[in-house]
Amino acid sequence: MGKMKDDVVLQVDDLSIVYHTIRGDVKATNNVSFELRKGEAMALIGESGSGKTTISLSLIRKLPKNAEVTQGQVLYQRENGEVQDILQLSNRQLREFRWQDCAMVFQGAQNAFNPVLKVSKQFEDTARAHGWSDKKAVRQRSLELLKLVRLDPERVYDAYPHELSGGMKQRTLLALSVLLSPQIVILDEPTTALDILTQRAIIDVLNDMQEKLNFSIIFISHDLSLAAEMADVVATVYAGEIIEIGPVNDMFYESLHPYTFGLLAAVPKLDHEQDVLTSIKGTPPNLINPPSGCKFHPRCRFVLDRCNVDVPALTEDLGSHLAACWNKEAVVEARKEQV
Amino acid sequence: MSEPIMQLESIYRSFKKDRTDIPVLQDVNFAVNNLEFLCLVGESGCGKTTTGKILAGLLPPSSGKIYFEGQDITTLRGSARNHYRRSVQIIHQDPYASLNPTHTIYEMLSFPLFHHKFVRGKHQARERVWELLELVDLTPVEDVIDKYPYQLSGGQRQRVSIARALTTNPSVIVADESVSMVDVSIRIGLLQMMMNLRDELDVTIVFITHDLALAKYFAWEGRIGVMYLGRLVEIGKTQELIATPRHPYTKVLLSAIPEPDPEKTRAKRHIQLRSEDIPRLTELPDGCTFHPRCPWYVEGVCDVDVPRLGIPANDSNNTVEVACIPVQRGEELRLYES
Ligand SMILES: Nc1ncnc2c1ncn2[C@@H]1O[C@H](COP(=O)(O)OP(=O)(O)OP(=O)(O)O)[C@@H](O)[C@H]1O
Ligand SMILES: Nc1ncnc2c1ncn2[C@@H]1O[C@H](COP(=O)(O)OP(=O)(O)O)[C@@H](O)[C@H]1O
Ligand code: SF4
Ligand SMILES: [Mg+2]
Ligand SMILES: [Mg+2]
Numbered sequence: 204m205g206k207m208k209d210d211v212v213l214q215v216d217d218l219s220i221v222y223h224t225i226r227g228d229v230k231a232t233n234n235v236s237f238e239l240r241k242g243e244a245m246a247l248i249g250e251s252g253s254g255k256t257t258i259s260l261s262l263i264r265k266l267p268k269n270a271e272v273t274q275g276q277v278l279y280q281r282e283n284g285e286v287q288d289i290l291q292l293s294n295r296q297l298r299e300f301r302w303q304d305c306a307m308v309f310q311g312a313q314n315a316f317n318p319v320l321k322v323s324k325q326f327e328d329t330a331r332a333h334g335w336s337d338k339k340a341v342r343q344r345s346l347e348l349l350k351l352v353r354l355d356p357e358r359v360y361d362a363y364p365h366e367l368s369g370g371m372k373q374r375t376l377l378a379l380s381v382l383l384s385p386q387i388v389i390l391d392e393p394t395t396a397l398d399i400l401t402q403r404a405i406i407d408v409l410n411d412m413q414e415k416l417n418f419s420i421i422f423i424s425h426d427l428s429l430a431a432e433m434a435d436v437v438a439t440v441y442a443g444e445i446i447e448i449g450p451v452n453d454m455f456y457e458s459l460h461p462y463t464f465g466l467l468a469a470v471p472k473l474d475h476e477q478d479v480l481t482s483i484k485g486t487p488p489n490l491i492n493p494p495s496g497c498k499f500h501p502r503c504r505f506v507l508d509r510c511n512v513d514v515p516a517l518t519e520d521l522g523s524h525l526a527a528c529w530n531k532e533a534v535v536e537a538r539k540e541q542v
Numbered sequence: 543m544s545e546p547i548m549q550l551e552s553i554y555r556s557f558k559k560d561r562t563d564i565p566v567l568q569d570v571n572f573a574v575n576n577l578e579f580l581c582l583v584g585e586s587g588c589g590k591t592t593t594g595k596i597l598a599g600l601l602p603p604s605s606g607k608i609y610f611e612g613q614d615i616t617t618l619r620g621s622a623r624n625h626y627r628r629s630v631q632i633i634h635q636d637p638y639a640s641l642n643p644t645h646t647i648y649e650m651l652s653f654p655l656f657h658h659k660f661v662r663g664k665h666q667a668r669e670r671v672w673e674l675l676e677l678v679d680l681t682p683v684e685d686v687i688d689k690y691p692y693q694l695s696g697g698q699r700q701r702v703s704i705a706r707a708l709t710t711n712p713s714v715i716v717a718d719e720s721v722s723m724v725d726v727s728i729r730i731g732l733l734q735m736m737m738n739l740r741d742e743l744d745v746t747i748v749f750i751t752h753d754l755a756l757a758k759y760f761a762w763e764g765r766i767g768v769m770y771l772g773r774l775v776e777i778g779k780t781q782e783l784i785a786t787p788r789h790p791y792t793k794v795l796l797s798a799i800p801e802p803d804p805e806k807t808r809a810k811r812h813i814q815l816r817s818e819d820i821p822r823l824t825e826l827p828d829g830c831t832f833h834p835r836c837p838w839y840v841e842g843v844c845d846v847d848v849p850r851l852g853i854p855a856n857d858s859n860n861t862v863e864v865a866c867i868p869v870q871r872g873e874e875l876r877l878y879e880s
Contacts, residue, residue: 250725353818368820398585399752403798404818425726428800432807451804462727469730470802471755475785478759482731486695502727 207280212386212419213239213262213305218275220257220266227491231257233443235275236517239387244413244420246430246451248466249440250487255423256310258440259389262421263307264289264297279304282386303333306380310391310423313372316364322375323360326382333383341382348378351415352408370401374408381416390422394429406432427470431455436523439463442488442498445517449524457538459526461505464534497528505533546573546609547714547746548597548630553606555592564823566592567603567772571851574714574748577740579764581749581757581780587823588769590750591635594716597748598632628658631707632716633700635750636723640703641691647675647702648687654709674705677742679735697724697732704736708743715739718750733760754799758784768792771831772823774851778862788854788864790836790875813837816878830866838875840868 207214220232231254239245247255260266262277277289281304292300301307309315317325323342330341342360349356352374359367359375367375373393380388393409394402410433413420424430430437431451438448439462447460458464465483472478485502488494494501500510507530517527528534555567567589574580574597582590595601596608599615608615610626618626634640642650651674652667654660661667668687675683678701691699700720707715717736721729737760739745749760757766758780767777768789776789787793794813801807815835821827827834833844849865855872864870 250727370818398820399754399795400585400798400815400818400820402800403812406800407812426800427726427802428807431802431804432800455802455804466727467802469727471730471753471759472803473755473758473784473796473799473801474806475781477762480730480759482729482734483727484731486697486728487725 207278207286208238209284210240211238212241212280213421214278214280215258215262216276216278218258218261218277219273220261221271221273222257222267223269223271224491229490230493231270231443231490232261235443235445237438237445237448239419239421240436241386241419242413242417243435244422244433245436245438246434247421247423247438247440247445248425248427248430250425252487252490253440254443254490255440256391257443259307259391259421259423262289262387262389263301263305264292265307279387299333302329302380302385303383304385305387305389306383306385307389308373308376308380308391308393311396312376312391313369316372316376318364320363321360322362322364322367326360326379329379329382335383344382345378348381349375351412352378353404353411354378368401370397370404373397373401373405377405377408377412381412381418384416385418387419387421390420392424393422394426395424402429409433427466439466442493443490444498444527446499446528447524447526448517449526450522453524457524457535459524459531459534460499460528461503461530461534462499463526464537465502465504499528505530505537544576544578547576547611548574549607549609550593550596551607551609553593553596553603553608555589555596555601555604562824565772565826566823567596569850570606570772570774572767572774572777574746576713577744577746579737579740579747579749579761579780581751581761581764581766582769583751583754583757583766584769585752585820589772590752590769591718593769594632594718594748594750597714598630598716599627600632628710629712630714630716631710631712633703633707633718633720635718641699643691646688646690647671647694650691650702651675651706651709654706658710660709660711670709671705674708677708677739678702678705679731680705697728700724700732701735704739708739708745711743712745714746714748716748716750719752720749721756722751722753729756730759754784754795755801768795771821771826773831773865775832775865776862777851778864782861788857788862788869789866790838790869791832794835794837837877838868839878840873841878843867 215237218235222229222231249255278286279289280286326345327341346356349359354374394405434451437451437454438445441462447463468481483502496511497515500506515527515529517525519525550570553567553570556563556565584590596603615626648671651671655667661670672683680686680701721732751757761780766780766783767774770791776792787796797813817835829845830849833839849867851863851865852870853860854864854869
């Protein structure tokens with residue numbers, strides 16, 4: 204198995220995934236590569252349908268049946284330095300990997316709680332499936348975690364899901380996700396569909412949890428503000444590709460890709476000034492027949508002649524900030540003019 | 543400020559469920575001024591859509607009065623009533639559910655034109671539909687006019703909904719979460735198009751959203767009304783409401799929202815609620831319904847008296863109304879300590 208840097212827990216190399224459909228192959232993930240460091244929070248941002256969920260499902264091998272991984276590897280490094288390719292795990296290994304090494308909270312999962320099972324039962328079942336059947340110990344650990352997510356532990360542990368509000372369910376799921384002390388937690392749209400004040404509570408809880416338990420997070424969101432607040436590293440996904448990735452401040456203050464730059468220029472802010480905003484022209488592409496060259500070229504205000512022919516690679520510019528674009532200089536210039 | 547084109551006066555609305563009355567709106571009072579940018583904001587379930595439907599005459603209030611152009615709409619008959627119904631249009635929250643999938647865009651838009659006798663004959667209808675599609679920037683029109691809704695993107699469908707609302711030459715449009723389902727990169731274009739309609743067609747738009755930053759952008763020159771559990775708790779000029787929110791709920795809300803700027807959002811101070819539980823509409827707290835959560839709660843006042851919208855004592859410009867008794871008295875807010 205390939206070598207990984209010591210501080211990296213997950214390394215995705217050149218991953219491509221298609222969905223086979225009657226209308227043709229949906230190229231939902233293309234040549235995606237990234238590294239997730241220990242204790243780091245990474246945000247995947249992008250519009251609906253850009254492929255965020257597909258990437259995250261592949262990391263725990265939960266893709267739907269019509270999906271096919273056409274190339275790539277997903278390397279996972281255990282605490283003892285052992286490296287495995289998730290895509291090659293046997294079913295038994297995979298069952299262990301999920302929850303123990305990597306837990307995922309799915310999009311809208313707060314609605315997917317089994318309604319007839321008490322919260323305690325769902326915690327116990329998860330523990331037992333991983334060979335931990337000492338109910339008392341499970342209970343003790345669960346209560347600690349429920350407290351960590353700022354719930355009334357006893358009350359919630361004994362409750363049925365319908366007795367909990369959406370925000371309480373989401374926090375219960377967060378507690379459940381770390382029950383078996385995974386190194387990685389994946390969160391798909393963790394605050395979407397929750398109210399503002401509930402979202403705030405979830406964000407605060409997540410920050411607390413990460414500080415205390417020190418796991419790595421991959422979270423997916425179409426909400427740039429959430430990424431600004433929670434992420435150490437941000438990756439922009441467009442048409443199934445990571446087109447820019449870098450430390451959160453670089454991404455927000457010195458974005459290099461026209462799409463990230465355009466998204467930021469389209470988001471209203473809450474400060475006391477009037478916003479000057481512009482949309483990106485056109486609409487996101489269809490992934491059955493995506494545009495040639497740079498997939499963003501039909502919408503790009505900085506497009507060059509070569510952009511519809513040559514595919515730009517995700518290349519390094521400054522340290523760990525990477526962007527896939529032939530005309531980054533133009534973005535840098537445009538930003539200068541903005542201020 | 544311009545004259546009100548619509549007014550809601552002491553609107554109450556409840557729904558029956560399992561033989562209990564759920565109070566969804568209580569004592570809602572506000573005016574929609576002609577050609578102002580007015581935005582209603584609030585969290586899910588606070589009654590925004592219900593208020594919008596009541597404005598548009600799609601849902602009768604349980605009690606209270608609705609005025610359109612100065613007239614109580616329950617007194618309108620015949621052509622006056624038709625005039626009101628045509629003049630106030632609503633764009634529904636769900637762009638998928640609201641367009642009939644079996645009709646082309648042309649059919650969908652020409653139907654109300656014929657129905658209200660705005661056009662005669664197919665030729666005129668097509669011309670008018672063409673014009674409407676141009677107004678909402680669905681160009682080139684020939685690529686869109688004969689398509690079915692499923693052949694359009696979410697953003698395009700939303701533009702069709704807007705064009706359909708325009709068929710009756712309305713003077714008021716209630717736009718319920720009209721850009722929320724649309725992707726960030728194209729959302730602002732849609733909103734800007736709607737804002738331009740005001741000048742092009744003299745139409746007043748009441749914009750409903752749960753997104754305060756979006757509300758700020760839309761209503762920068764206008765007003766924002768903040769709703770909580772079926773009541774309007776603060777309404778005032780946007781620029782002031784954002785810079786100096788008065789109502790505790792508005793303050794908490796503004797402090798809680800993350801911002802798309804890493805340094806700013808991480809430095810933001812979040813006001814802690816006393817309780818995170820949102821009360822059910824069936825078990826609303828006494829007094830101010832925000833009091834169990836309010837960080838500035840005053841015992842003996844907030845849990846007893848129901849606050850109505852009013853101008854705070856220390857507000858000299860009369861630009862904001864707040865439903866909070868301590869704020870109305872002009873008291874310095876002090877954090878509650880139990
Ligand atoms: N026809 C109905 N029957 C029963 N209850 C209803 C009905 N319509 C609305 N409600 C209830 O009234 C309350 C307010 O609903 P409304 O749709 O106005 O909220 P909203 O502010 O628009 O929320 P959202 O942001 O989720 O769209 C909710 O509790 C809702 O469940
Ligand atoms: N089971 C599926 N079958 C076919 N296409 C799918 C399936 N799931 C997702 N897709 C398509 O793959 C693309 C990426 O989807 P997804 O990963 O869900 O994006 P996101 O999470 O960013 O919204 C979209 O074009 C979507 O329509
Ligand atoms: S490669 Fe060309 S089209 Fe793509 S983002 Fe850069 S400038 Fe725009
Ligand atoms: Mg998704
Ligand atoms: Mg609504």
